Amino acid sequence: MARPELKIENLHVAVDGKPIIRGLNLVIRGGEVHAIMGPNGTGKSTLAQALMGHPRYEVTAGTVTLDGEDVLAMSVDERARKGLFLAMQYPSEVSGVSTSDFLRTAINARRGEGNEIPLMEFVRKLDRALKTLEMPQDMVRRSLNEGFSGGEKKRNEILQMMLLEPKIAILDEVDSGLDIDALKIVARGVNEMLSENLGVLVITHYQRLLNYIRPHFVHVLMQGRIVKSGGPELAEALEAKGYDWIKEALGIVDETVGQEV
Amino acid sequence: MVHDVPVSSEYRYGFRDPDVAVYRAPKGLTRDLIIDISKMKGEPDWMTEFRLKALDIFLAKPMPTWGPDLSAIDFDNITYYVKPSERRGRSWDEVPEEIKKTFERLGIPEAEQKFLAGVSAQYESEVVYNNMKKELEERGVIFLDTDTALKEYPELFRQYFATVVPPSDNKFAALNSAVWSGGTFIYVPKGVKVEVPLQAYFRINSENMGQFERTLIIVDEGAFAHYVEGCTAPVYSTDSLHAAVVEVIVKRGARARYTTIQNWSTNVYNLVTKRAMTEAYATMEWVDGNLGSKVTMKYPAVIMKGEGGRADILSIAVAGKNQVLDAGAKVHMLAPNCTATIVSKSISKDGGAVNYRGLVNFGKNARGSKANVKCDTLILDDRSISDTIPYNEIRTDDVVLEHEATVSKVSEEQLFYLMSRGLTEQEATQMIVMGFIEPFTKELPMEYAVELNRLIAYEMEGSIG
Numbered sequence: 001m002a003r004p005e006l007k008i009e010n011l012h013v014a015v016d017g018k019p020i021i022r023g024l025n026l027v028i029r030g031g032e033v034h035a036i037m038g039p040n041g042t043g044k045s046t047l048a049q050a051l052m053g054h055p056r057y058e059v060t061a062g063t064v065t066l067d068g069e070d071v072l073a074m075s076v077d078e079r080a081r082k083g084l085f086l087a088m089q090y091p092s093e094v095s096g097v098s099t100s101d102f103l104r105t106a107i108n109a110r111r112g113e114g115n116e117i118p119l120m121e122f123v124r125k126l127d128r129a130l131k132t133l134e135m136p137q138d139m140v141r142r143s144l145n146e147g148f149s150g151g152e153k154k155r156n157e158i159l160q161m162m163l164l165e166p167k168i169a170i171l172d173e174v175d176s177g178l179d180i181d182a183l184k185i186v187a188r189g190v191n192e193m194l195s196e197n198l199g200v201l202v203i204t205h206y207q208r209l210l211n212y213i214r215p216h217f218v219h220v221l222m223q224g225r226i227v228k229s230g231g232p233e234l235a236e237a238l239e240a241k242g243y244d245w246i247k248e249a250l251g252i253v254d255e256t257v258g259q260e261v
Numbered sequence: 262m263v264h265d266v267p268v269s270s271e272y273r274y275g276f277r278d279p280d281v282a283v284y285r286a287p288k289g290l291t292r293d294l295i296i297d298i299s300k301m302k303g304e305p306d307w308m309t310e311f312r313l314k315a316l317d318i319f320l321a322k323p324m325p326t327w328g329p330d331l332s333a334i335d336f337d338n339i340t341y342y343v344k345p346s347e348r349r350g351r352s353w354d355e356v357p358e359e360i361k362k363t364f365e366r367l368g369i370p371e372a373e374q375k376f377l378a379g380v381s382a383q384y385e386s387e388v389v390y391n392n393m394k395k396e397l398e399e400r401g402v403i404f405l406d407t408d409t410a411l412k413e414y415p416e417l418f419r420q421y422f423a424t425v426v427p428p429s430d431n432k433f434a435a436l437n438s439a440v441w442s443g444g445t446f447i448y449v450p451k452g453v454k455v456e457v458p459l460q461a462y463f464r465i466n467s468e469n470m471g472q473f474e475r476t477l478i479i480v481d482e483g484a485f486a487h488y489v490e491g492c493t494a495p496v497y498s499t500d501s502l503h504a505a506v507v508e509v510i511v512k513r514g515a516r517a518r519y520t521t522i523q524n525w526s527t528n529v530y531n532l533v534t535k536r537a538m539t540e541a542y543a544t545m546e547w548v549d550g551n552l553g554s555k556v557t558m559k560y561p562a563v564i565m566k567g568e569g570g571r572a573d574i575l576s577i578a579v580a581g582k583n584q585v586l587d588a589g590a591k592v593h594m595l596a597p598n599c600t601a602t603i604v605s606k607s608i609s610k611d612g613g614a615v616n617y618r619g620l621v622n623f624g625k626n627a628r629g630s631k632a633n634v635k636c637d638t639l640i641l642d643d644r645s646i647s648d649t650i651p652y653n654e655i656r657t658d659d660v661v662l663e664h665e666a667t668v669s670k671v672s673e674e675q676l677f678y679l680m681s682r683g684l685t686e687q688e689a690t691q692m693i694v695m696g697f698i699e700p701f702t703k704e705l706p707m708e709y710a711v712e713l714n715r716l717i718a719y720e721m722e723g724s725i726g
Contacts, residue, residue: 075680077680091678095699106684
């Protein structure tokens with residue numbers, strides 16, 4: 001299997017007519033971990049939602065391709081079936097649908113009719129992932145995310161990623177609301193998945209997640225654009241010095257979207 | 262699960278077999294007709310009298326105007342009695358081929374092979390196939406069609422018949438009392454617990470024919486029974502009327518469960534009076550699923566006469582285009598320390614209207630009683646409507662009444678979430694709907710749960726985008 005490649009070129013995204021992402025370029029390949037960092041309000045989550053195709057996020061210019069195919073022309077579910085995955089910051093709750101039933105349906109949606117996952121294989125995979133994420137068995141029998149704590153929801157997102165085996169996974173603030181132990185567990189799940197067949201985009205406010213999921217590339221997002229890229233050392237510099245030195249160097253006064261340089 | 266969706270654009274169970282009935286009453290309702298029906302059935306005089314009195318009540322009572330519009334029902338244009346064959350089929354071999362074919366398409370023989378204790382399948386107005394396992398007979402359980410029960414157990418029958426739903430109760434109970442035919446009779450003796458569900462299939466298969474089955478269930482002291490009926494009906498061009506009466510008597514310390522899934526075609530007026538009476542420490546459970554029909558008015562009721570009684574009423578209603586489903590529950594708590602739980606799940610779509618209409622009545626002797634009512638509604642589009650109409654009557658202190666109602670729409674966020682995992686919009690919507698009614702589905706026997714999920718999946722088709 002060829003390494004997957006997600007290519008974002010000159011992406012512009014608007015929400016309710018207001019431009020948020022304004023000319024973003026990024027290429028993520030299998031085996032790579034990219035981190036997008038930035039203060040609040042710089043467009044990080046907008047990028048994640050737009051890549052997955054949330055109807056409220058309007059792409060006004062640019063292209064996104066996955067292995068050469070036009071992602072922007074695909075519906076949300078097509079994107080998922082092609083191998084795009086978004087671990088959401090605020091996963092929805094669905095009453096009366098168990099996580100395991102949902103997961104099986106989702107896996108089979110991707111595999112297609114006549115190629116459904118054998119039950120035993122599903123159970124084995126599920127058990128292994130649950131163990132890695134230190135989730136109790138009965139959690140997958142509960143209604144999807146209903147009554148889950150913030151930390152449980154985040155683990156459930158990673159559980160879904162582990163079972164759906166995407167080509168490109170976007171993790172949107174998967175560290176928010178997690179204590180250090182939960183953070184380690186979530187990172188363990190992601191690390192277990194890392195291979196040539198998976199490219200990861202980690203979106204985070206804080207550097208601490210990157211102590212556990214080591215990025216190859218770090219990008220700083222301000223005003224809806226990547227204003228600086230580097231290796232893991234960039235994340236460490238941000239941790240030590242904050243964002244102000246970048247703003248100063250680039251002459252940015254207000255880093256949030258809608259503000260001009 | 263969500264892949265297993267019927268794809269035909271025709272109503273799935275809307276097939277019709279050629280008419281094989283040998284007697285068909287002339288249309289319209291007269292005293293002579295009722296005397297004829299009663300004679301043909303070989304009924305005792307008291308029943309003929311009962312029918313004639315009920316007819317008078319029916320004619321005297323005005324049409325109810327407090328609910329959905331019933332003005333299109335033309336009582337003169339309904340066939341009140343159709344007898345499909347002269348003799349009742351005793352074994353499967355004796356059942357006419359046409360009728361068998363209909364049952365096969367409904368999956369009856371397979372269902373029986375699995376775990377049916379006995380099948381009493383109503384075809385038009387008469388029960389043609391009635392099979393009961395020996396084991397039940399040996400334990401003294403009576404499971405018959407109602408006409409046969411009247412013949413074979415006249416005293417038992419007369420003791421309980423019309424004691425819970427008198428003909429004067431409402432116009433349609435009066436109509437049923439006048440022209441009733443078929444239905445199910447069950448008697449479970451003291452202390453006998455029937456663990457396998459007793460099942461019957463109902464089906465209207467004659468154009469413009471009213472179906473007026475009459476069901477009477479008596480669960481004696483300390484006994485248990487679960488009766489299951491599922492209904493599917495063919496599609497017709499003119500309106501049909503279904504006005505059934507169900508009476509359940511639950512004696513001291515006994516428990517009865519009555520499970521229904523109804524899926525009438527969208528020209529049927531489904532006006533059913535279902536009522537149970539509980540003695541002390543008895544439990545009545547109504548599990549009631551309503552799909553299809555043009556108009557449904559159905560409020561399963563429990564009259565709790567004895568101390569410490571329990572009522573659990575769990576229902577779903579799904580209303581689509583040009584449909585009005587007015588469903589709910591009624592409990593009358595007339596003794597101390599009773600408990601009632603009402604859970605209603607309603608779905609409206611494609612411009613349909615679904616209402617919850619319920620009554621909780623704490624009588625003056627109901628001290629220490631508790632009732633909990635929970636109504637949830639899911640509206641699938643902007644054209645559909647829903648209303649919650651709860652009535653509460655409290656005539657004593659020291660009671661607890663909780664009422665909770667929610668109305669929700671399938672949210673953009675939920676759809677996005679499920680679709681982001683690869684489900685199509687239709688699959689995602691179905692999953693949300695199935696999840697919504699899961700508290701109901703999980704109470705059904707497996708094969709009914711599967712059938713209900715299929716019917717819901719089918720109902721959801723074409724209502725997306």
